[in-house]
Amino acid sequence: MSFIPNNNVVNYYNNERSYAMTCYNDNKLDIMNPAPRCPVILLLDTSSSMYGAPIDELNMGLKQFIQETAEDEAASMSVELEVITFDNRATVAMPFTPMNSVERNTAPLIANGMTSMGAALELATRDLKSRRKLYRDNGISSYRPWVILMTDGGPNDDWYSAAKEMRALGERGKIQYIGIEIGTNADHGTMCQILPSQPGPVRLQGLRFRQFFRWLTDSLRSVSASAVSDQDNVQLGNIRSWADLANL
Amino acid sequence: MLHFLKQIFGANSVVSASTSSQQTSAPRCKIGQTSHTRNPQGYSSSSGGVNWFQLAAENNLTSSDQITIYDPNGNPLQLGVKEEQGSGGEGTVYSFAGNSNLLIKIYKETTSRNPQKMNEKLERINDMLQIQACRQMNFLAWPLMPVMNSRKQVIGFVMRKCTGYSLRSLHAVSQIQKYFPSWNRSDLNMVALNYIKNLQTLAAHEILVNDFNPANFLVDENHNVSFIDCDSFQIPSRKGGVNITRTFFGTHVAPELLRNKQHLERPRTMQHVNFAAALTVFQILMCGLHPYAHCGGGMPEDNLLAGKCPLGKESGAELPTGWYNLLSYLPYSMMDCFIRMFKDGHSNPSVRPLLEEIEVELKKFLWVMERDKIRETLNPNMPKNKKKSETFKTHRKIPCLSP
Numbered sequence: 001m002s003f004i005p006n007n008n009v010v011n012y013y014n015n016e017r018s019y020a021m022t023c024y025n026d027n028k029l030d031i032m033n034p035a036p037r038c039p040v041i042l043l044l045d046t047s048s049s050m051y052g053a054p055i056d057e058l059n060m061g062l063k064q065f066i067q068e069t070a071e072d073e074a075a076s077m078s079v080e081l082e083v084i085t086f087d088n089r090a091t092v093a094m095p096f097t098p099m100n101s102v103e104r105n106t107a108p109l110i111a112n113g114m115t116s117m118g119a120a121l122e123l124a125t126r127d128l129k130s131r132r133k134l135y136r137d138n139g140i141s142s143y144r145p146w147v148i149l150m151t152d153g154g155p156n157d158d159w160y161s162a163a164k165e166m167r168a169l170g171e172r173g174k175i176q177y178i179g180i181e182i183g184t185n186a187d188h189g190t191m192c193q194i195l196p197s198q199p200g201p202v203r204l205q206g207l208r209f210r211q212f213f214r215w216l217t218d219s220l221r222s223v224s225a226s227a228v229s230d231q232d233n234v235q236l237g238n239i240r241s242w243a244d245l246a247n248l
Numbered sequence: 249m250l251h252f253l254k255q256i257f258g259a260n261s262v263v264s265a266s267t268s269s270q271q272t273s274a275p276r277c278k279i280g281q282t283s284h285t286r287n288p289q290g291y292s293s294s295s296g297g298v299n300w301f302q303l304a305a306e307n308n309l310t311s312s313d314q315i316t317i318y319d320p321n322g323n324p325l326q327l328g329v330k331e332e333q334g335s336g337g338e339g340t341v342y343s344f345a346g347n348s349n350l351l352i353k354i355y356k357e358t359t360s361r362n363p364q365k366m367n368e369k370l371e372r373i374n375d376m377l378q379i380q381a382c383r384q385m386n387f388l389a390w391p392l393m394p395v396m397n398s399r400k401q402v403i404g405f406v407m408r409k410c411t412g413y414s415l416r417s418l419h420a421v422s423q424i425q426k427y428f429p430s431w432n433r434s435d436l437n438m439v440a441l442n443y444i445k446n447l448q449t450l451a452a453h454e455i456l457v458n459d460f461n462p463a464n465f466l467v468d469e470n471h472n473v474s475f476i477d478c479d480s481f482q483i484p485s486r487k488g489g490v491n492i493t494r495t496f497f498g499t500h501v502a503p504e505l506l507r508n509k510q511h512l513e514r515p516r517t518m519q520h521v522n523f524a525a526a527l528t529v530f531q532i533l534m535c536g537l538h539p540y541a542h543c544g545g546g547m548p549e550d551n552l553l554a555g556k557c558p559l560g561k562e563s564g565a566e567l568p569t570g571w572y573n574l575l576s577y578l579p580y581s582m583m584d585c586f587i588r589m590f591k592d593g594h595s596n597p598s599v600r601p602l603l604e605e606i607e608v609e610l611k612k613f614l615w616v617m618e619r620d621k622i623r624e625t626l627n628p629n630m631p632k633n634k635k636k637s638e639t640f641k642t643h644r645k646i647p648c649l650s651p
Contacts, residue, residue: 035419035420139543230498
């Protein structure tokens with residue numbers, strides 16, 4: 001569904017364009033929602049090493065995240081979620097979608113193939129740019145985007161240039177960039193190069209995906225309830241429930 | 249003090265016995281107290297993201313299990329469940345196990361450990377307790393009694409519980425349909441009218457609202473609006489003058505206060521209140537649209553500071569996509585009032601319309617909607633037909649509507 005300029009409308013309140021009122025456009029942007037948006041990109045490793053318990057736990061965590069975030073009044077109006085998976089190639093499993101209209105029973109992710117993390121980062125950078133432009137063009141303000149990268153290995157493709165741009169955004173505080181290492185086989189050295197030095201990667205405690213996603217929901221609830229200019233002062237919750245503190 | 253509470257809420261309602269608290273969770277969004285977001289010790293940083301070490305540190309959050317509190321006579325009071333959305337920057341709100349009509353706000357340790365801050369709080373609570381008129385106002389979550397710790401230090405207060413959904417529930421048509429399914433724009437207008445009347449009632453007692461965070465106001469199905477962040481109000485002081493707070497909400501504040509934070513140290517004036525009130529009223533009538541939101545704009549506070557308001561001809565700013573239809577059904581005189589407030593009054597506080605004028609415009613709009621039902625719709629699929637509604641342009645056809 002698209003929204004089309006109605007040129008026959010005489011606008012005597014201001015001299016600008018007027019559109020026939022349609023809530024969603026092709027980009028799933030609800031233009032009649034005045035809440036500032038908080039774009040969230042989940043970059044999820046679905047390579048074959050995630051097969052079994054890790055991917056099952058990740059799926060359960062993701063499902064819980066979608067449900068709990070959508071149930072929160074402020075977060076459901078503000079958070080827009082994109083899910084990018086990477087295995088043999090990077091795929092936008094779900095393009096940016098307002099949290100209040102995300103399908104609750106999404107098909108589970110399947111683990112298979114290599115780790116095309118570079119391609120995923122490139123997709124994320126592109127989509128983030130275009131989403132923020134879309135907000136600006138339509139007069140919608142936004143919070144700092146959250147980008148969450150989760151992997152149990154390291155990239156098999158050319159990751160450097162894509163990672164550099166995203167890392168720079170993180171270093172400048174333009175995005176909230178969080179890297180989660182799953183298990184002991186994650187390539188910590190490369191992750192340290194991909195992510196900004198602050199905060200740097202953090203290892204998940206076992207397979208505590210659900211605890212991590214609950215923390216993420218709580219964080220996004222707090223951010224969404226704050227004024228955009230006040231988001232730096234939002235107190236995030238304790239990470240003890242999911243982070244491997246021994247490796248901090 | 250206990251006697252006073254008993255008078256208001258019934259003899260058995262104020263308890264000091266250890267009634268066990270039922271750990272029931274309140275419906276989401278049905279909140280009894282405000283949620284402050286300003287937290288000077290926040291862990292997020294604009295320049296480097298989160299700090300894992302800080303986030304791994306033990307939280308210093310107050311738990312109801314660890315607190316024993318007393319009324320001024322030394323009787324223990326039983327805290328109930330923590331109000332989920334009630335935690336603020338300085339305090340945590342709990343239900344009162346003995347009385348569902350009351351809440352208890354306990355200052356966080358970070359606040360209570362700061363003697364200067366606590367002295368200010370104590371002064372403020374004492375000043376508020378002296379204002380008898382406010383105790384009787386049902387729309388206020390007014391402090392009714394201080395609560396102490398075992399060392400007889402004031403650590404919070406008991407207040408009236410107000411119920412309803414926050415004004416945020418009126419931000420977006422989809423939200424209105426969710427929380428108030430039968431409502432149209434007349435209902436929103438009535439909410440705005442009650443909101444203005446409450447501000448006027450407070451102003452008559454020299455009480456000015458400082459923090460216009462929409463989460464600080466609760467609206468119910470009867471269009472009543474409750475004010476729940478009373479301890480941030482500017483109130484008359486027992487010692488003369490006024491007891492001020494620096495509290496403000498960045499997207500709902502007069503631009504001169506945002507521009508120069510030193511102005512926050514001075515008493516607020518009605519010009520500040522009029523501006524923030526008009527902004528809130530505009531948002532209520534426009535389903536949450538901020539009057540300074542425009543295409544190509546930035547953060548709401550920056551837009552407000554810049555004063556680039558897309559209302560009116562030759563505004564130089566473009567209204568956010570999709571909102572024109574809804575805007576076009578506002579009466580001409582009301583638009584004029586908003587334009588004088590947000591454009592002319594942006595840099596010149598003396599020309600800002602008064603609350604009384606806003607009230608008259610709201611009454612006119614109600615009158616107009618009764619006769620022009622199309623204006624009541626929250627989902628107009630086309631803009632107003634200018635010629636058809638010409639009759640409502642002139643004030644002469646509208647009966648005299650004194651405030």
